[in-house]
Amino acid sequence: MPGVLGRRFRAMALLELALGGLLFTGLFLWRRVKRRLGQLELRQAQLLAASQTGSSPTSAPGSAPAPGSAPAPGSAVLIPALHLLSRALLAAVLLLLPLMVGVAVLAVPGQIPLAINLMLQPFSVLAKLLFGWLLALLLQAVLAALLSQWNSNPSLAPERRARRNQRYRSLKRVVTRLVNLACISLVTLWVVVAIPGVRDLSSNTLLASGAVLGALALVFQDLLRDFVAGLVLLLEDRYAIGDEITIDGLSGEVIDVDLLSTQLRSADQRVVVIPNNECKRVVNTTKLRSGQELRLTLAHAGADPHRSLAVLGQAAAAFAADPAWSADLLEPPHLLGLRQVGPQGLEVALVVVTKAGRQGVVERELLLRLVEALQQAGISLAVAAEPGNG
Template structure:
């Protein structure tokens, strides 16, 4: 039974770890959208366009500011290479569309500054003709001036293009193919009519969003929301710290504490946990709104804000699987424990071992559930799907380095599994590991806890338990040594007395059921200048050997005193 102080310490440790984990996940999510480099014509399209095969078609979405607008199709079979794939089409189309709302830059900051000095201060050229800071492709302007129009293309296809003031030639956007029409169930002309309306509406909205005044308004609103969330988070964090202090005071042993105060402790604990969850949710909301301030990252921000529900769903699913596996483990161990083929003398040991396996198995299942849930949560973070393979390989290298650093823990884990499978010892056994001995109180995944005679708890890594002496596995035994004086040992009389006392001892009701065999007199064990040692062997049920040893020694000493039989003066009674 854990004391309240131990519980509060472990709760605080868990809360610190959860805070650190939440912070790491938030930083990891936040840096994903910030990793994007300045947009260039070769990089105008997003890198996370993904396709999938639907029937006879390969389909891929086309996004504007991160929101899917169209779905293009390709009849290409995997690996045929006969036509342009849907994924490649979507990438090219997104690049064409981004020319109308995203700032395109071919120059570095130094090149842009050099061009500005040259054109404005030296040559005096118009700003619209500047390559780095002007509008070289004549695509900027008012949002409402953009018009998407249809033009007949070859082989029954339809070309959608954008007409802008200041451009003599329209900007081609995409071609509606027969495969697109077949997938959507329309002719290319009918589908082009729908896409024309969608593109004109979406592109005008994107151009408005990227206007400097709209970007400034977005930043101002985001700052206001972030300040409000920061204030509420600080208040919630202060409330959580206050509840923690009250819990520490309530759980501190005080005999004069009122019963009502003890009854309110569970409510304080619940309020502390709720406030802690609120702090995490508010921190996640701050990250989500910060990401939403970046144009084109609204889906990512919504994905972040929906993460708590997603995590809760995953936790419920993983928890249900772990609970089912724990129930299955309990059922299998119960069936294994109650097998009729087990001899009676091994039944008690099997019950003891089944409890040990149940405890360790439940811990292992819980740990596995936590690891799986953590992997699912990290893999479901928006933005991580586009992480390059090199990053994952680097993460694998880091994990390999960590495995080398923590190889001792891995060795302890493997040794713990071997201990459980091979039944070296179980909870309740009295074992001796090197110079340490005591009762096994816990067999963990990494360590084993022993309770010594002086009630100290000894924690031993499982990898150190290589040579273990188990005094209580299935049966127990102890050797009694009766030292006699070397000059006049009177062996015949002493052996006769020992035989009588052993018979009387085995017949006693309190020892009859605990002795597996009658005490065995082995005779003379050793002769030294100090004593002639007689050996008596006791075989008892698990854990009863030392009590039986003390009782039989007391009985033998009392009988030898009555018979005036001397004992050696300089020898102990046991080996």
């Protein structure tokens, strides 16, 4: 018996050495591929920058192009191929690790079933990952078909159809992420349960695990609130991708509605990330329709309120009749009249209602025409008082 055990240990040691050699070879090849991939991507970035500036990527502007500055003919195919090879090598290295553990356990007397189970674990994990990927594709296809059917309702009014298209884009993106998250969680749980010894845990251990999960839920309660708030935001249609909204004084266009946060792009092109749990008081200026209140302050000197209102009313009516702008208006501009009389002048207000998202350009053009009409009529606008002049 000692001789048999000795031969088994020697055979297992040789097999471990072979697997270790394969492991180090795979790591070496993976590093070489990553290094080569980095060089190709850097070269491609340099060539792209050179094509935009008109200079050579390796020489100063105005000098002769460096040799080899032309892009490699097969770089468009080589870079994705190297990415695929890098992932395959990394997967092979990860598969070798449990194989080595299984071979080590195989040398222990009476542990052959456990060793075989350990060696089969990588292939079982791959099969479960493949199943999870196929399940995610199937669920995404089914839910995308249902959302597409919901989006293609022919009985909706044109403005509501445009709004539903916005919601469709937001819901499709979030549903895809939810399906991916659910499938990843399912496969992870499946893999953990299949680990040898996990299914044989006692009830006390399971209770302790439940207590740990409860503690984690308390630690990450802000993330859970953001997740639930994100679902509520989408179901209530408070906003969708493409809307212009204001949240706690932060304004911008919604560029993404994620599971945990909302991203806005402000007028100066900065991206603002707001946790969904903080999106409680939302002002949406582009839901179904948009509007804007315009205010002009007329000077007191020589001001005739009736004549000023008539000039503004005629200019607003002419603007509404202009074919270049009438398509953006849902109704003619409404002259509200005098809103306030102050020390600087008479404040006049108008309201314009436009299609969703068109209020900004319409406001600027209408203001320009109103000011031109007042100037042509000889009516002056009020001048703001300088600080310190009482």
